[in-house]
Amino acid sequence: MAIREAIEVFDNSHKDSGAEEENLEEGPDILHISVGSPLPSILLSQAEQLHTNDSAFSGFRKKAIVALRNIIANNDEPANKRVYPPVNEDLLITPFQYIKVNYESVINWKVTTDILRTNPHFHGRPRYDYVLLHAAADTFIFAQLLYIFGIIHNQSTYKMALVLPMDIPIAQSQNINRKSDQDLRLKRIQARPRSGAVVIDLDSIVRGALLVKAYGAQYDDEYIAVDAIDADMWWRMKTIKLARSKVNFN
Known part of the structure; x- marks a missing residue:
């Protein structure tokens, strides 16, 4: 029942983009990732400092700068033209509460759109959506979006996000729900502690995802990845390689 209700909520969220789409930053071409609902730059x-009570933001400035340096190192610009910010740099950012992810369905190759949010007061309740990430090489993970922002450096804006990776391996010998997971063909994943949040390039997001809290789990940070939301996710779950150990994002 919980999974069915979660799927209905997921479907409804795709039907109502709300006023946030009015502020969507999108050009004439279809972008993979578009951001919207901007907040004042800080x-x-x-x-x-604004999130001192949230351990996910511990070391946020340094995490963001290190991630930005990695993005610059991997772009197509000639090496001698890359300008790296110092690790202790304090750059200006614009937070966003809304992103639109366009991706090709692996079923019919048509462009599909997911509406994702990081909003503490979305219709009166917190809303922090989940995503499927291309983490490294041919490895993928699930993660929760915590904070979306554009960071300005060298007259360019880089779109990034603070996310909570769901890549803690669950030892089968310690999984008290192992048999029911196998019988029901469920994919159980576990979140890092909030202090283990990382900053990523928004372009590493593949698509939105639906995760539900695992009922009766041994730990309260266990989730079930729902593959029944659509045919694309069902097929991806059959074919992609999910990380079996903690991913190094540095």
């Missing part, structure tokens, strides 16, 4: 250090 410094990285200010964002960290």
Whole structure:
């Protein structure tokens, strides 16, 4: 029942983009990721200070700068033209509460759109959606979006996000729900502690995902990845390689 209700909520969220789409940053071409619902620009250090009670933001400024340096190192620009920010730099960012992810369905190759949010007061309740990430090489993980932002450096804006990876391996010998998971063909995953949140390039997001809290789980940070939301997710879950150990994002 919980999974069925979660699927209905997931479907409804795709039907109502709300006023946020009015502020969507999108050009004439279809972008993989578009951001919307911008908040006032602040410094990285200010964002960290505003969330001092949330361990996910511990070291946020440094995490963001390190992630930005990695993005610059992997772009197509000639090496001698890359400008890296110092690790202790305090750059200006614009937070966003809404993203639109366009992706090709692996079933029919048509462009499909997911509407995802990081909003503490979406219709009166917190809303922090989940995504499927291309984490490294041919490895994928699930993660929860915590904070979306654009960071300005060298006259360019880089779209990034603070996410909570769901890549803690669950030892089968310790999984008290192992038999029921196998019988029902469920994919159980476990979140890192919030202090283990990382900053990623928004372009590493493949699509939105639906995760539900695992009822009767041994730990309260266990989730079930729902593959029945659509044919695309069902097929991806059959074919992609999910990380079996904690991913190194540095």
